[in-house]
Amino acid sequence: MTHHAPASVTKVRKALSVSPLKTSAPLGAAMAFMGVEGSMPLFHGSQGCTAFALVMLVRHFREAIPLQTTAMSEVSTILGGMENVEQALVNVVKRAQPKLIGLASTGLTETRGEDMIGDLKLIRARNRELDDVVVVPVRTPDFSGGLEMGWGKAVKAIIETLVPEEKAPSSQNRVNVLAGSHMTPGDIDELRDIIACFGLEATILPDLSGSLDGHVPDTWIPTTLGGTTLDEIRAMGWAKATIAIGEHMRLSGETLETRTGVPTTQLDRLTGLEAVDRLMTVLSQVSGRPVPTRLRRQRNQLVDALMDSHFAFGGARIAIAGEPDMVWAYATLVSGMGAQLQAVVVPTEAPFLSALDTAEVVVGDLEDLADRAEGCDLMIANANGRLPAHRAGVPHFRAGFPIVDRVGSNHRVTIGYRGTRDLSFTLANALMDVHEAHGTHGQDEQGGYGHTPITLNTEQEG
Amino acid sequence: MISDRIASVFNEPDCDKNRAKSDVDRKKGCATKGLTPGAAAGGCAFDGAKIALQPVTDVVHLVHGPIACEGNSWDTRNVGTKGPMIYRWGFTTDLSELDVIGGGEKKLYRAIKDAISKYDPPAVFVYQTCVPALIGDDIDTVCRVATERLGKPVIPVNAPGFVGSKNLGNKLGAQALLDHVVGTLEPDDVGSTDINIIGEYDVAGEFAAVEPLLERLGIRIRACITGRSRYVDIAAAHTAQVNMMVCSQAMINLGRGMREKYGIPYFEGSFYGIGDTSLSLRTIAKMLVERGADADLIDRTEALIAEEEAKAWAAMAEYKPRLEGKKVLLYTGGVKSWSVVHALQEMGMEVIGTSVRKSTEDDKGKAKRALQQNTTGKMGELFGSIPNGEMYRMFKDGEADIMLSGGRSQFVALKARTAWMDINQERHAGFEGYAGMIEMVRQMDIEINNPVWEQVRLPAPWDEVPVALTPVHTASAATPLAGAAE
Known part of the structure; x- marks a missing residue:
């Protein structure tokens, strides 16, 4: 990587957030619980907290989403919500028979200062019908952090609830993967295949590829359709190694290592040549096998793809917004092929992004992105970027969460040599459409740089 | 407080x-x-x-x-x-x-x-x-x-x-x-045929199919609350002659409040369905005339209704051969669903049921009577809320060929490989007025007769009963050759 001065990571100080980039921490926690088999997330809050998250998840994944609520009212909020938690747990067990309930608090119940975890002990003691269900409580006030934080907290809570605190004898061919929220179901499938190439078996937590990959089951299942099984999670202490992917998985990786002694390798991303090389090194070491021919061939294809694509990226100006680890993966990929990061916006604090090759990383919203995106060749942002992109007159490439107006985004593969290759091509093609529409690269025939809003053939203005 | x-x-x-x-x-x-x-x-x-x-x-x-x-x-x-x-x-x-x-x-x-x-x-x-x-x-x-x-x-x-x-x-x-907001602005162009439409959200721009009808009758919309309205329209809404309440469940207090505060009478109506659209237009005309508008408005309205109804039914008749006999499950909040039921029945479709979760007793009665009109002679059911599992079973057992519902239950139908159409507020097609009903029928034809349904229901080759390989069938399948040997 090229060396440059660290970017400043600064929070925009303003009272009014316009076109929010941030989604809530409970939503992130719900998404993580979706990656566990037979699970049902449950928000301890007003029913609207659940309804909004539910609709957003349904629209993004295009799947039925199990998600329940303790349906707090004004009165129960003032008197305390323990009864609502109790009733909700009993009802969910009766109606859906989940194996795991992910109980996430919200801004409403955290403002009142509920002792949800203490209450849970009492509730379990007096309701024997809850004996067979694992309940994972996680504190996710809406006013603290966003999607990544909620996801990370939920994964950590799952580990603390299910993985025994003991050093177990390690199995020769098992590895744990702690997957970040920026990984699509397609990414998870790809990673499992890569790991299998080394003769290893992976326990991936959370595993959205089993639950939200859009398969058509033979019967109706009221909980998640698939995902990491509880037995797999309980056995994570038997693995030979753990790989944590993304900065927001660091804490979960450390927690798992502390509990079990299984060594964790922290990988910042799995997108980009160097990043995938590091994954290969780890897997080769853990398995004791050389990198298989098939993957070596893929690496070679990626090298070629980077060269073919870089012409489109060189000098191109990119505006990008999203959750920090998604931004890190995309931004390093495009700046690694010579693009300039003109505007980088994330919803929550992320000091590690100071390593990006740009002057400033803004902690803000999509208004901040639009304000800084003028003259850019491409805006990379979630579906909500459509209006800001239009305002800034910049073509919009959809990435991140949510993507509600495109199909197939859950199968987009962005990791590994093959995924990086395809993502480079897709982004380069988007840029080539832009260059085509603008005339020559940089300046057009008329000598101007036409920033009228244009429509990419794949990314239509909504 | x-x-x-x-x-x-x-x-x-x-x-x-x-x-x-x-x-x-x-x-x-x-x-x-x-x-x-x-x-x-x-x-x-x-x-x-x-x-x-x-x-x-x-x-x-x-x-x-x-x-x-x-x-x-x-x-x-x-x-x-x-x-x-x-x-x-x-x-x-x-x-x-x-x-x-x-x-x-x-x-x-x-x-x-x-x-x-x-x-x-x-x-x-x-x-x-x-x-x-x-x-x-x-x-x-x-x-x-x-x-x-x-x-x-x-x-x-x-x-x-x-x-x-x-x-x-x-x-x-x-x-x-x-x-x-209402009553905070005095407009200088108050007219004798000004009305407000309350509880109209202009989903997918569908009110565009209604507004021209009113324009042709010389009726002006002061405020459409809240779809299509600007702030000043609502601020001046107290100057209208009549309020039409489209979704009484949502904003009835606004209609009643405006009647008490400003003396504006209201009626409940709907622009979903041919009959309901006509009835609403008729009521608007009648009430405006009662409030002092020219009496010829009533005749002009009748003429427009006759013309538009004939056009709409003629246009919809084209779709009848492709929709006849198909079974529909209507799963909405249930508000005013009977007006849609009638249009479906005219297409020869069997409405197997409609949900009445949010309906008043009066609404339920109307929905029940509407369901008795199935041309197949089979009466549809009134449903409360149907649990997802039960709904899935209904589709799997072929009890419905298509569901009309909101996005939330979409995937219950799709997972059962059954046609689905959005009739909720997130949809992209407008179904109001005469043109809207034609559009709804057209969209249903497109969806229900899409060849994809045959495709996705094909069994995988490995799930098929291996007909050719079982001994009995092998014999029968090979009959011509076997016959030659006999």
Whole structure:
């Protein structure tokens, strides 16, 4: 990587957030619980907290989403919500028979200062019908952090609830993967295949590829359709190694290592040549096998793809917004092929992004992105970027969460040599459409740089 | 006080459901049912207030709360209105932990100020949510002070999520319009044929199929509340002659309030379905004439209805051969579903049932009578809410060929490899008026007869009964050759 001065990571100080980039921490926690088999997330809050998250998840994944609520009212909020938690747990067990309930608090119940975890002990003691269900409580006030934080907290809570605190004898061919929220179901499938190439078996937590990959089951299942099984999670202490992917998985990786002694390798991303090389090194070491021919061939294809694509990226100006680890993966990929990061916006604090090759990383919203995106060749942002992109007159490439107006985004593969290759091509093609529409690269025939809003053939203005 | 406001909404004298209740039940309110922890579905009061008012396209809708309330939901409800886009931008105070500790009122004031200086809207609507309500942020006072100091109307919408259901929120939103907006502007062009349409959200721009009909009759829409309206339209809505209440469940308090405060009579009608559209036009004409409009309006209306109905039925008849005999499950909130039922039956479709979850007793009666009209002779059922598992079974067992519902139950149909069409507020096609019914039938034809359904129901080769390989069938399949050997 090229060396440059660290970017400043600064929070925009303003009272009014316009076109929010941030989604809530409970939503992130719900998404993580979706990656566990037979699970049902449950928000301890007003029913609207659940309804909004539910609709957003349904629209993004295009799947039925199990998600329940303790349906707090004004009165129960003032008197305390323990009864609502109790009733909700009993009802969910009766109606859906989940194996795991992910109980996430919200801004409403955290403002009142509920002792949800203490209450849970009492509730379990007096309701024997809850004996067979694992309940994972996680504190996710809406006013603290966003999607990544909620996801990370939920994964950590799952580990603390299910993985025994003991050093177990390690199995020769098992590895744990702690997957970040920026990984699509397609990414998870790809990673499992890569790991299998080394003769290893992976326990991936959370595993959205089993639950939200859009398969058509033979019967109706009221909980998640698939995902990491509880037995797999309980056995994570038997693995030979753990790989944590993304900065927001660091804490979960450390927690798992502390509990079990299984060594964790922290990988910042799995997108980009160097990043995938590091994954290969780890897997080769853990398995004791050389990198298989098939993957070596893929690496070679990626090298070629980077060269073919870089012409489109060189000098191109990119505006990008999203959750920090998604931004890190995309931004390093495009700046690694010579693009300039003109505007980088994330919803929550992320000091590690100071390593990006740009002057400033803004902690803000999509208004901040639009304000800084003028003259850019491409805006990379979630579906909500459509209006800001239009305002800034910049073509919009959809990435991140949510993507509600495109199909197939859950199968987009962005990791590994093959995924990086395809993502480079897709982004380069988007840029080539832009260059085509603008005339020559940089300046057009008329000598101007036409920033009228244009429509990419794949990314239509909504 | 919010509790007084809620009590007054619960007391709604014009609500059919409410009238049927005992005094004790009425005090309990309409929001308590359905909120079972662990078995609840649907939005909160804030959600209801927001969606009722969001279609006012030129104001800033500012949500005072932590990120979940706006960050998880913004820009999900678009109206078809051309013009200002400010309503789609998503504004929130995004309260942080520090705000929760220190109070959010100052931040809210600064946010209002920023919104006005940056976007210059005619007004700002401020939505209260649970967390600031709990810490005691007084949005009514902040809005009053902001209105005085900043010189623009700043309207408090006091419907934090935990006070109740989405439906209650609709009414609280309507109440905010009645209390703070309607009657604040005197227009200089008041006419004898001005009407308001209340509870019309202009989903997918569908009101465009209705407005020209009214225009042809010389009827002017003063305010369409809230789809297609600008702030000033609603501010001047008190000058209309007649109010039409499209969705009485949502905003009845606004209609009644305007009748009491400004003497504007209202009626309940619908633009979904051929018969209902005609009836609504007829009623508007009759009421306008009663209020002093020229009497020939009635004849002109009848002429228009005759012409449009004939055109619509003729256009729809083309689709009949492709829809005849197909079975439909109509799964909506159930409000006014009978008008759609009638159109489907005219196409020779069998409506196997319709849900009446949110309907009044009167509505249920009408829906029941409508279901008796199935041309197949088989009467459809009235459903409450159908559990997902049961609904899935119905499709798997072939009890319906298509479901018309909202997006939430979409995947129950799709997972059962059954056709589905959106008739909820997120849809992209307009179904109102005569043209809308034709469009609905056209869309159903496209969906139900899409060749994809045959494809996706094909068994995988490995799931097929291996006909050719079993000994018995091998013999029969090979008969010609075997015959030669015999």
